[in-house]
Amino acid sequence: MWSLQSLKDYFTRRNFDFEDPSIDLYKFHPQLKFFFAINGIFFNNADSKLRFIWPFIYNxxxxxxxxxxxxFMKHGITIKDYAFATECLCYFIIISSIPIVNISVLLNKAKVMKLLECLDKDFIYxxxxxxxxxxxxxxxxxxxxQLCYAWFIFTISVASLFVVTCLLALMYQSLFVTQDEHTVRPLPFPxxxxxxxxYRTPNYEIFLxxxxxxxxxxxxxxxVFVYIMFHTLLHYYYVMDxxxxxxxxIFKDVDETVVKLSRHHPRRITVQMELNRRMKRIVNWHLSVFRSVEFISSVYGPPLVFQVSVSSIAICLMAYQIADYLDQGKIHFLFILLCLAACIQLWIPCFLGTLLRNQAFxxxxxxxxxxxxExxxxxxxxxxxxxxxLRAQQPVTIKFTGLPKLELETFSSIMSSSYSYYNLLRQYDST
Known part of the structure; x- marks a missing residue:
């Protein structure tokens, strides 16, 4: 078993050889191949039909x-149980992102591979x-x-708590609750x-x-979707460094006196070629940022449109559920965590979009x-x-039809809309 120190060393990459002359993208980030493999993109046998099996099953x-x-939503509205209906709508919105992300990645497999190739070339260079x-x-x-594993742990924690709390409640009922108390076995989602x-056997076991x-x-x-987003955006943030x-x-160790010489003088030509070489590298860095952001836009544009469009509704519904439980004197900590995760997953691309935009300017x-x-x-x-x-005046941002600019101003606007929807929902519920 790993000790705490081993986990710390793994997280900080203490034993990684940063001077390794053969270092590349996949040596530094081996998790990339695994994350894309479970989403249907293979690296060793890229055209294998087996890559569609797992995405087909879970989609x-x-x-x-x-x-x-x-x-469930229709039933909740019919019996006027709006708390049940809004909770089901919230889960519907969250789960809807799964096929959108997977279909977008599978359809743009060639662009995904090209994007990874660009990232790898940066490493090698x-x-x-x-x-x-x-x-x-x-x-x-x-x-x-480090951010990859921090986000991975946070996401697993939020999703796992829904399952763990259900299993703990089930264990408590099995051990301490008598049959005449007529309790209902819990499920992660109603x-x-x-x-x-x-909730009868075997329905309960199947649905669980x-x-x-x-x-x-x-x-x-x-x-994986959010991780790939911040991985690529942060990568090109550091490329601009x-x-x-x-x-x-750019002018270091270059002879200034050649400027007074003829344009065809060999010394001036040599200096001009050296300056052009240095400038070419800068331009290539800069163009690679624009090119790769276009790849990101085409691959993850549809999921981002969905994410930005429905986040205000999802956050509003989560806040409503939290308030409804508080009215009953209860604290729904799972929905508090879910609401926090929803805000973070929206804040991450907006914050990084602002960071990349400012870096590009x-x-x-x-x-x-x-x-x-001088x-x-x-x-x-x-x-x-x-x-x-002039080229640097063009903002570096993810662009897709129907997608607003990914920046903190967009995040602020969505949160304001969520609060407005929440107030309307609470007013309707009180009437």
Whole structure:
């Protein structure tokens, strides 16, 4: 068994060789292959039909769960049990994201592989550079590694608590509750059947297993979806740090006197070629950011549209459930955690979108402040600087039809809408 120190060393990558000359994306982030494999993307045998088996199984179970939730919502509205109806609607919205994410990834398999290839090329290139480039880049990758497992643990904890609390309650009933107390065996999510009792044997056992599987599906889909989002966005945030480092030394160790020489003089041509080489690397870094964000947009655009569109409703329904339980003198800590997770999963892409946007605008400022006006060499790259500054005015953001800009202002707007919907729902409930 691993000791606490072993877990700490694994989390901090204490035993990882950061100077390994063969380091690449998959050596630093081995979890990527596993996460994509369970979502139907294989690396060793990319065209294998076996990759569709597991996605087909859990998407089929998800569609079954969505059908049940629609039945439950209709029943709750019919009997005017709006707490039951809103809870089922909340679960319906959350579970709906599972097939949307998986279908989007499977249909854009080629773009996913291209995106991973770009990430890997960055690793291979940076490992060949000097320490001033490699160290901050790998430290950024270490942060991504740690955030991955922190998010994974948080997501597993939230989903597992629904199952664990149910099993603990079931164990308590089995050990201490007598038959004449007429208790109902618990399920992670409430159920109802039109002409049958879902809590009788064997219905109860079947639905318990199905609900546990749905919790697992949520973990493997939504956890990976959000992780890939912040992995790629943070990766290119640190790539733009490489641009800043390049601007700091763009005129370093270059002979300024060649500016006075003829344009065709060999010394001036040599200096011009060196400056062009340095500028080319900066431009390639910059273009790679735009290109990769386009890949991210095409792959994860549909899930993000759904996520942003329905988050205000989902958060509103969770807040309503929490308030309804408080009115009864109870605390629904599972819904409190679920509401917190819903806010975090929305905040992450919005925060990173703002971070990446500001970092991209800072590229233009770095170009302007690189010292071109303090050296005559600046006139040799004047047109390149103008083009790059103009290019840097275009915001680096995920774009997709129907998707607002992913930034903190969007998060604030969604939270305001959630609060407004919550107030309307509470007012309707009190009448």
């Amino acid at each position: 089929s179970l998800t569609i079954m769960a969505l059908t049940f939730e629609i039945i 940076v490992r060949s550079l000097e320490s001033r480039y490699k160290s901050p880049f790998l430290q950024g990758q270490l942060l991504i590694w 159920m109802w059947l039109p002409n049958d009792d879902p 297993i199905l609900e546990i599987i749905v919790c697992f599906n949520f973990i493997q889909t939504f956890c 490489m641009i800043f480092l390049d601007f700091e030394v 800072a590229v233009g400022e770095a170009c302007w402040r690189c010292g071109w006006q 050296t005559p060499l600046g006139q040799l790259l004047r047109s390149d600087f103008i083009i790059l500054i």
